[in-house]
Amino acid sequence: MTVTRSLLGVVATILVWEAIARIQPNSVFFSGPSDVANYIIGHSGLLFRAAVETTGNAVIGFLWGNFVAFALACLVILIPRSEWVVSALALLVFCIPLIASGPILRVLFGPGSGPQITLAALAVYYTTFLSLVVGLRAISQNWTDLMTIYGRGRLSTLLIVRLRASLPYLFVGLQIAAPAAFLGAMIGEFTGAEKGLGVLTLRAMRGLQTDATWALALISASLAMLGYACVGLIKEKLTPHAPTILVSTPRGRSDHSFPAQVIGVAAIAALVFFLWQGSMDAFNLNPFFAKRPGDIWQFLSHPANMNTLLNALGATLAYAIPGYLAGLALGAGLAVVLMLWPPVARAIMPTAITLRAVPIITTAPLLVLAFGRGFTGTVAIVAVMIFFPTLVACLQGLRQTPTQIVDLFESYGVTRFKLLRSAQIPAMLPALFASARMAVPAALLAVTTAEWLATGRGIGVLMALTASTSDYNMLWSCVVLLCLVAVGAFAMVAWCEKRVLRIYASEQLA
Amino acid sequence: MTAADISCENVRKSFDRTDAVAEFSTVFQAGRTTALVGPSGCGKSTILRMIAGLDAPDAGLIRLGPETPKQVARRGGLSMAFQDPSLLPWRTVRSNIALGAELARKPAGGVDDLIHLVGLDGFADHRPAELSGGMRQRAAIARSLISEPEFLLLDEPFGAVDAITRRRLNQDLPPLWRRRKTTTILVTHSVEEAVLLSDRVIVLSPRPARILSDIQIDIEGLRTAAETNSAKFQALKSKVLAALEEAA
Structure with missing residues (x-):
């Protein structure tokens, strides 16, 4: 049926x-199914080879990224003291928009599939790391007690209890990671590969080939979703009762005083500079393209360079912020509206969960075709990128309103609006904030990709230009600045989150 | 295997400035069973957790024989049954019971005998989700016995077990402990169970836990359910109840 x-x-x-x-x-912006089919049939050989190339890179990156995530999560569990350093570095790397690390990886790796694989790995490790850490921790204290009673330590507990118990969480992470790996591989191809669907997409967009753009977007999205479905099938077989996870960062060091937090941030910054300088010296990377912290400092101390950079950033943020807010507002708003019609919400949920996983970037060319290469098009790409994850998270959050509270309200015969306003929306806030945090890097990724592909302005284009003109000082400066903006925005959202949740959901901060 | 005492000397423990246990001193004799009874929240479980090495006392000394709880734990000489069965849901009953030996690094012989003892015949290959609460609890009790520990700590393990099985376990388990010379501490809410299963009942005060009364249960020979009707049993039970009422 x-x-x-x-x-x-x-x-x-x-x-x-x-x-x-x-x-x-x-x-010029719309192709019908028959045109798309004609294009696919006419170019099947080319498309097939490109699809194999991109999928191969995505799969290798998926394996590497998840392997790293797994190792980091185990490290955090085995050496709890390492958590804040590992989490901070992992978050920092996650905050670098893929499109920013792309050109740098391209210079470091040279031609070949290195950057695509690395970007695919970078696109997946963080979500897997987060859900795995949550899963490895989500065991009953009785189990750890049991292990202690027999004198077993952290390693035995990890091997005998935690790893097996975390499987459902791992698979929730892996399922989101599968299409994300595809996205990473495609972005790697945007930044200067020779083969793959990303290369063809870029060519089709620049040549205004509408049928090709549509065909490539459809193929890319379908392949990404195929990855999502495959992991989903394995998940169903292995762990039929998947938990609901709000992917959020592990608990911060909120119990520390302000000076301690400042020292912590300074220590992380020092560590990053040390790793940056140290790794470049250790691998003896050519200073022509591998810029050290000192080079960037010197470069940006010229006001002209700083001005160029800040102007580009201003242009980027003018698109990113409205898109970010629109995406969050639309996602949360639709979730609330759907809550008033529970049957509709139930019907829409599976579709929304699936659409959340579509790497929007693969369809960005279509959005550009539809909304143009200006403000509307870019804001639409950013908003759509954030909309689906927010919708899903908020719907899950709304559903997590404790049933006793709903029963209590209903026993007083209150209206559905009142229930929503007084009980369900407060229950949704943790989910909304979790997605608002995760949406920060997503928004920067979307806006810079849109600039790179279409609009021709902002920091995304500055990076594209400097990468092609070998102005590596400016390229590195762009990356550093984007990273700082991402971390700053992330911290700002986290700060608001703490203030709001202290009132509405104090147990989440315990 | 030689039995050893468990000694507590001036043990103190507080949580967030609330004293849970104050100056607790006693010796739990080797190879015997001692019951700890007292009002809810009086600190019985805290004492048990400290003896198990799960919580460290703020002050005082706990020794199992000559060793610390951690040392005994590391060589697999200790086991505990919790209020919650805490079985691993992905393992079968048999494998959950064998886990006790596996963790203690001892051979897992006699799993089937224990399955029979706790009345789980025919359920060896079931997973915990397919069992009732009481059956899971019985599997957890079997898990605590499989490693043949020198020290056995039972934290209200019979709470979820149905009356008939509980009666059977109350009858079958003590001979096993005596044969193995296990030094056993039982935390329970049931006065009847405390008197039936133990050689000694310690009645604790409300928080912070202090020893209010220390009653020897000098019933010789095999204790059966029928014993509970005897005058001596009733007298001992009244004595414990009176001490408990005084505590409350």
Whole structure:
């Protein structure tokens, strides 16, 4: 029954799509299914080779990224003292927009698939790390007591209890990671590869080849979703009762005083500079492209360079901030509205969860075609990128309103609005803030990618230009600045979160 | 295996400035079973957790024989059954019971005998989710016995067990402990169980826990459910109840 209905839905969608395309023949931003099919059939060999290339890089990156995430999560569990350093560094690396690390990796690796694989790995490790740490910790104290009674330490507890108990959490992370790896590989290809779907997409966009752009977007999104579905199948087999995870960062050092926090931040900054300088010296990287902290400092001390950089950043933020806020507001707003019609919410949930996983970047070219290369198009890309994860997280949050509280409200016969306002929206806030934090790097990634692909302004373009003109000082400065902005914005959201949750959900901060 | 005493000397413990245990001193004799009874929240479980090495006392000394709890734990000489069965959901009953030996680095012989003893025949290959609460609890008790520990700590392990099985366990377990010369400490809410299972009952005061009364249970020979009707049993039970009432 459901299969027939889904099939009918697909057929109807294709028919409507074709009808729209027929109304506007030769449109520069719209291709009908028959045009797309013609393109795919006509270029099947090329598309197949590109798809194999991109998928291969995504798979290798997926394995590496998750391996690193696994190792880091085990390290945090085995040596709890390492947690704040590991978490801070992991977050910092996660905050560097992929499109910013792309050109640098390109210079470091040279031609070949190194950058694509690294970016795919970078795109996945953080979500897996977070959900795995939550999973490894989410065991009952009785189990750790049991291990202590028999004189077993952290390693035995990890091997005998924690790893097995964390499987459902691991798979929730892996499932989100699968399409993300595909996204990372494609962004790596945007930044100057020779082969792959990303390269073809860039070419199609620049040549205004509408049919090719549509075909590539469809293929990329489908392959990414195939990864999502495959991991989902394995997950269903192995862990049928998946937990609901709000992917959020591990608990911060909120119990520390202000000076202690300042010292902590300073220590992390010092460590980053040390790792940056040290790794470049250790690998003896050519100072022509591998810029050290001192080079950047010197470069930015010229006001002209600083001005160029800040102007570009200003242009980028002018698009990123409205897109970010719009995405969050639309996601949370729709979740609240859906809550008033529970059957609709139940029906939409699976679709929303699936769409959350679509790497929006693969469809960014279509959004550019639809909304133009200006403000609207860029804001739309940023907003759409953030919209689905927020919607899903908020719906899950709204559902987590304790049933006793709902029962209590209903026993007084209050209206649905009142219940929503007084009980359900406060219960949703932790989820909203968790996604607001994770959306910061996502927004910067989306805006810089849109600039790179389409708009021709902002820091994304500055990076593209400097990468092609070998102005490596400016390229590194862009990366450092984007990273600082991401970390700053992340910290700001976390600060608001702490203030708000202290009132509405104090148990979340315990 | 030689039995050893558990000695507590001036043991103190507080949580967030609330005293849980104050100046607790006693010797739990080797190879015997001692019950700790007292009002809810009086610190019985805290004492048990300190003896198990799960919590460290703020002051005072705890020794199991000549060793610290941690030292005994490391050589697998200790086991405990909790109020909650805490079975690993992905392991079968058999494998959950064998885990006790595996963790203590001892051979897992006699799993089937223990399965029979706790009345789980036919459920060896079931997973915890397929069992009732009481059955899970019985598997957890078997897990605590499989490693043949010198020191056995029982934290209200019979709470979720149905009345009939509880009665059978009350009858079958003490002979096993005596045969193995296990030094056993039992925390329980049931006065009848305390008198039936132990050689000595310690009645504790409300928090912070102090020893209010120390009653020897000098019933010789095999204790059966029928024993609970005897005048001597009733007298001992009244004595413990009176001490408890005084505590409250």
